[in-house]
Amino acid sequence: MFILLRQLATIRRDAHLSRGRPRSLALRHVDAGSCNGCEHELGAVSNPFHDIQRHGLDIVASPRHADILLVTGPVTTRMVGPLLTAYQAMPEPRVVAALGDCALGCNVLGDPTDVVGALEDVLSVDIRIPGCPPTPDAIAEHLLAALARS
Template sequence: LDAGSCNACDFEMGATSNPIYDLHRFGIAFVASPRHADMLMVTGVVTRNLEQALRMTYEAMPEPRLVMACGTCASGGNPYGSTYAIVGKAADVVPVDIAVPGCPPRPSSMIIALCAAADMLKERM
């Protein structure tokens, strides 16, 4: 879910599926609906306009569910300072289980975090 990003994290997330990184070899795939997702990946600082969308997307996911904050904005919150338009980091709105730092994070870092998240899901089941 892009909660207010510059799209750099989203581009790098897309790169995880290319032939170089090949995320699918680990049995991990991106899905379009939160109802079919085990984990929600959040990019960008959470804006006031998208705060409710983030909450609703999280609530639409089945249990057990995980949240990954991707990038400095989603995991840290305020690289742009404090304004009326910004809520903050993803953890200010939904519980975050794993964070991937970087601006933007490398695809390899995201894959490592996704594999760790898969292990976390196994423990919760």
């Protein structure tokens, strides 16, 4: 355990991360049909190299606790219902973010009978994070810009 903690402390020291500003946004993620690449990278923004929580950004378990709905993947016919349920469960004001090229509708999406389309076709999108998948740096950058605007 102590070696693990020392490895983590070394990474934190070498990464020279700043403390961030005292504000916060709560994120709720919904996978509407992604290839799991955006999920891996969204997970990586919480790893010791990025540690997005230090900026007051946190991924929360329920849409009822969230300010931002972060959606990955093209929206499949089988996920459009659960996606809208999650959106409707959020308190207002609420913000919708499209994470990755599929959610933005500019990728190889699939067959039209199984895919409704880009996130824009279902919900109005406030934050666009391009990339296939977007790197953890890019995700953090876009979310911090949103935090600065909020």
